[in-house]
Amino acid sequence: MAEETGQAAEQAGGKKLEGQTHPIGVYLKIWAWLFVLSTASYLVDYFHVESYLRWTLILTFMILKAGLIVAVFMHMMWERLALIYAIIVPPLLVVVFMFIMVFESSYVFGNRGIFFLGP
Amino acid sequence: MAQTASAAGTPTTPNNMEGFVADWSSDQRAFKNVPWGKAMMWIFLLSDTFIFSCFLISYMSVRKSTTVQWPNVSEVFSLSFGGEPIPLILIAIMTFILISSSGTMAMAVNFGYRRDRRKTVVLMLLTAAFGATFVGMQAFEWSKLILEEGVRPWGNPMGAAQFGSTFFMITGFHGFHVSVGVLFLILIARKVWRGDYDTERRGFFTSRKGNYESVEIMGLYWHFVDLVWVFIFAFFYLW
Numbered sequence: 001m002a003e004e005t006g007q008a009a010e011q012a013g014g015k016k017l018e019g020q021t022h023p024i025g026v027y028l029k030i031w032a033w034l035f036v037l038s039t040a041s042y043l044v045d046y047f048h049v050e051s052y053l054r055w056t057l058i059l060t061f062m063i064l065k066a067g068l069i070v071a072v073f074m075h076m077m078w079e080r081l082a083l084i085y086a087i088i089v090p091p092l093l094v095v096v097f098m099f100i101m102v103f104e105s106s107y108v109f110g111n112r113g114i115f116f117l118g119p
Numbered sequence: 120m121a122q123t124a125s126a127a128g129t130p131t132t133p134n135n136m137e138g139f140v141a142d143w144s145s146d147q148r149a150f151k152n153v154p155w156g157k158a159m160m161w162i163f164l165l166s167d168t169f170i171f172s173c174f175l176i177s178y179m180s181v182r183k184s185t186t187v188q189w190p191n192v193s194e195v196f197s198l199s200f201g202g203e204p205i206p207l208i209l210i211a212i213m214t215f216i217l218i219s220s221s222g223t224m225a226m227a228v229n230f231g232y233r234r235d236r237r238k239t240v241v242l243m244l245l246t247a248a249f250g251a252t253f254v255g256m257q258a259f260e261w262s263k264l265i266l267e268e269g270v271r272p273w274g275n276p277m278g279a280a281q282f283g284s285t286f287f288m289i290t291g292f293h294g295f296h297v298s299v300g301v302l303f304l305i306l307i308a309r310k311v312w313r314g315d316y317d318t319e320r321r322g323f324f325t326s327r328k329g330n331y332e333s334v335e336i337m338g339l340y341w342h343f344v345d346l347v348w349v350f351i352f353a354f355f356y357l358w
Contacts, residue, residue: 019232019331019332019335020228020229020232020335021229021232021233022229024226024229027222027225027226027229028222030222030225031218031219031221031222031225034218034221034222035215035218038211038214038215038218038352041352041353041357042207042211042214044357045193045206045207045356045357046206046207054357055358058353058357058358059353061353062349062350062352062353065349066346066349066350069221069342069345069346069349070342070346072225073221073224073225073338073342073345074338074339074342074343074346075335079153080130080134080138080139080142080150080151080152080153081134081135081136081138081139081142082138082139082142082143082149082150082151083150083153083158083161085139086149086150086161086165087161087164087165090165090169091165091168091169091172094168094169094172094176097172097176098172098176098179101176101177101179101180102179102183104180105179105180105181105183105184106183106184108180108184109183109184109185109186112184112185112186113186116186117186
């Protein structure tokens with residue numbers, strides 16, 4: 001019912017509801033998942049997982065958590081595509097910027113290696 | 120006016136690519152069935168995303184380009200409760216507190232639309248209490264780092280000087296967002312309690328009719344604060 005559209009749902013009592021109306025259970029489930037994912041990412045540090053496995057796990061848990069918050073808590077999955085694309089697409093450009101700075105900082109690091117540490 | 124507004128606000132196209140193009144090329148408004156306040160909050164959050172992204176990217180740049188060893192974050196933020204120090208425990212607790220506050224906020228929005236004023240207010244105040252606890256723990260963390268560990272924005276005894284500057288800038292800006300959010304929460308909770316959104320009492324600043332959408336807009340801001348912490352937790356504390 002309400003979960004289908006999320007808009008102007010009719011409750012069992014016949015009371016008209018407006019806005020984003022979903023069963024409370026949805027939020028409790030997501031809350032529990034966020035706890036699980038946070039615990040998992042903390043355990044990555046606790047058990048000293050290192051290098052590529054560490055980074056992969058951290059990024060995976062981070063993206064899952066961010067996705068759950070935006071999709072369910074911020075109701076993005078029930079919005080129309082016009083809003084979803086307007087908000088989700090621009091931050092993707094930040095990823096491009098990040099890669100530019102990855103190359104830039106590697107270059108700076110190389111220069112510092114030459115000038116500070118010497119041959 | 121009201122008629123045209125509702126006509127423009129009711130989507131007539133399906134929610135797919137065709138509907139997306141129709142929405143964006145339509146008259147009056149692109150975001151059908153989204154209240155203007157909510158759309159504006161989303162735009163604000165988008166701009167805030169860029170600010171925090173720039174902070175995190177500059178943090179990445181200085182950390183990648185420094186020739187000095189980066190401090191062991193896991194050890195720096197460890198805390199001992201009488202026994203062996205537990206790594207990163209304070210940050211983990213702060214993370215759980217902020218997630219819990221997001222959970223209570225999501226439910227507050229839901230009860231708001233159900234017009235359950237009492238539950239909405241209680242959950243919003245609970246959210247504010249979680250937020251205040253978070254800021255309190257952050258104040259504890261800052262004072263421990265400044266007074267006991269001697270971390271300064273221009274240097275620290277553990278390693279690269281950039282650690283201090285990026286730490287204070289990123290967590291400080293985030294903590295400021297949480298603090299503003301707590302005030303914002305108390306303000307909206309008071310309006311809910313007074314019944315402003317049931318009686319459609321006009322706002323003192325915008326003179327627009329009160330509506331439970333305000334609770335959802337408040338919720339968007341609060342979830343965003345939690346969202347930013349997810350990235351700070353991953354990139355600053357865990358990386």
